[in-house]
Amino acid sequence: MxxxxxxxxxxxxxxxxxxxxxxxxxxxxxxxxxxxxxxxxxxxxxxxxxxxxxxxxxxxxxxxxxxxxxxxxxxxxxxxxxxxxxxxxxxxxxxxxxxxxxxxxxxxxxxxxxxxxxxxxxxxxxxxxxxxxxxxxxxxxxxxxxxxxxxxxIVVGTRSDGFLDRYSGFFWLPSSMCTGAIPALVAEEKAYLDIxxxxxxxxxxxxxxxxxxxxxxxxxxxxGGQTALHVRDLFDVVLSALNDWRAEAGVPALEQLPYLTPEQWNRFYLPFAREHLDRAQLLRVTAFQAYQGYLSVTEPFEVTHDVEDVTSTVYRSVRRWAELHSTTARRVPRPWRP
Ligand SMILES: NC(=O)c1ccc[n+]([C@@H]2O[C@H](COP(=O)([O-])OP(=O)(O)OC[C@H]3O[C@@H](n4cnc5c(N)ncnc54)[C@H](OP(=O)(O)O)[C@@H]3O)[C@@H](O)[C@H]2O)c1
Missing domain, CATH: 3.40.50.720 (NAD(P)-binding Rossmann-like Domain)
Structure with a gap:
């Protein structure tokens, strides 16, 4: 047409x-x-x-x-x-x-x-x-x-500067890392996260x-199908984008969160958390559960149209998110203690 x-x-x-x-x-x-x-x-x-x-x-x-x-x-x-x-x-x-x-x-x-x-x-x-x-x-x-x-x-912003009309969905991750809403990364490190x-x-x-x-x-x-990012690489890119932005803003770097497999989390940590965390913490932990299924996909999607590597686009999108949500991006997370 x-x-x-x-x-x-x-x-x-x-x-x-x-x-x-x-x-x-x-x-x-x-x-x-x-x-x-x-x-x-x-x-x-x-x-x-x-x-x-x-x-x-x-x-x-x-x-x-x-x-x-x-x-x-x-x-x-x-x-x-x-x-x-x-x-x-x-x-x-x-x-x-x-x-x-x-x-x-x-x-x-x-x-x-x-x-x-x-x-x-x-x-x-x-x-x-x-x-x-x-x-x-x-x-x-x-x-x-x-x-x-x-x-x-999953959709992130433009390849040139990471701009998005609305930062929702995926951007729970940088947001949660800055606010301390997640205590650990519950994921299969080798899982695919196509973007x-x-x-x-x-x-x-x-x-x-x-x-x-x-x-x-x-x-x-x-x-990306078979060439999609692995969860571990993706978390590394998100952390480095946040910490580069935070260094420029004079905010302390975020620490790398520990990795747990969904099995470790569900069998050992969650029952402990249920017993020892307060209501607000438990609510956050429960909300976080919903993401596990997306961070444990070990079979790549079959695609009909390959997209180019998105590593630098994720980096730019997270930095752009930080610029536009600077109050959240500057937060210093409190360590998780029952
Ligand atoms: N974002 C992702 O990561 C992703 C990944 C895969 C597929 N998708 C698909 O891509 C499409 C767009 O998603 P998105 O992320 O752009 O969503 P979004 O940012 O949440 O935007 C949703 C848009 O739909 C409008 N809307 C919702 N219900 C409406 C209705 N009944 N009548 C008129 N407008 C309505 C909203 O208007 P108001 O703001 O005025 O409510 C807003 O403009 C969806 O089909 C989604 O399933 C998205």
Missing amino acids: KPPARVLVTGATGAVGGAVLRTLAVAGHDAYGVSSRGGSSPRQLAWRIGAEEPPAELRGPWDALVHCAADTRWNLTAEQADEANVAPLRALLAWVGEETHVIHMSSSYAVGLTGSVEPTSPRAYRNTYEWSKAVAERLLTAGRSSADVVRFP VSTDDVAGHVAALVAGGRPPAPRLSVLG
Whole structure:
């Protein structure tokens, strides 16, 4: 599809949607964004998809719809996750015509614990977020003769300077390291933690828009796959980015946290923690449990589109996070003592 195509990006104030909207605009498309609360430009409108009718300005045919809106929290009930991540897609599919090129952002983790989006039971997934992303993929591919599903793993900022519209998800890690919210790194050191830059996702979406509608539903999976970072290397990069920034800011360096395997943690440390930690500490420890499943993935994702090494992009993104969240990044964690 040659520019200027009329393209609507949902979730356009988010980490991924913001980058996608800018890339499509730079490519010369007539690009608009929507999000629950709307954005700062006249091309960024407010629309709570699935809960409200679309604003009048959005009427008329769209050449492409890039669906990035989602609620990425892991702790919703299945009903809430369905309402957040499936109902908006259902509403969009009923709203756009068959001639619109629908490009749906999914997650590499939508394949849950079985490696497939087909299981319908939430038990086949780590959490209701993954489950709802799988439901959305099935809805899309069953309900449309043509669509693009784009799966990708964890997202960090741009390759040039680490900028992100919203630092959530992965950035729990630098934040927790600075605040002392985690007592140890509970992970398989050799596990893979696949990561892409927003540039990788936005560039891929721009190429899909340029290529036009596929003849049938099509899946792309972006990532490093076999060459993805190992958890240990990733933690090292995060720690060095934080400590370089802290040295420049005159703040003491963070110490390397001890590594524990999930088995060591669950069998020996957690029962001890339950007995001896106060309520606030226990809450943090319990919240931290949710990450274990993501830090113990020993099989790399099978990817269809390889991305370049992200080591320096992670470094830049963590430094950029520190600049923008300097109060948290300057914190001196208190040692964990019962
Ligand atoms: N970030 C990652 O690491 C990652 C990894 C893999 C896949 N993904 C996928 O990439 C996509 C984008 O994620 P993200 O990280 O960019 O999310 P994000 O930063 O949390 O942004 C979510 C965006 O969606 C909007 N939104 C949510 N529900 C909406 C609704 N019902 N109607 C309209 N707008 C709504 C939000 O608007 P408000 O701010 O106004 O609420 C915001 O603009 C999602 O499909 C996610 O599953 C993300």
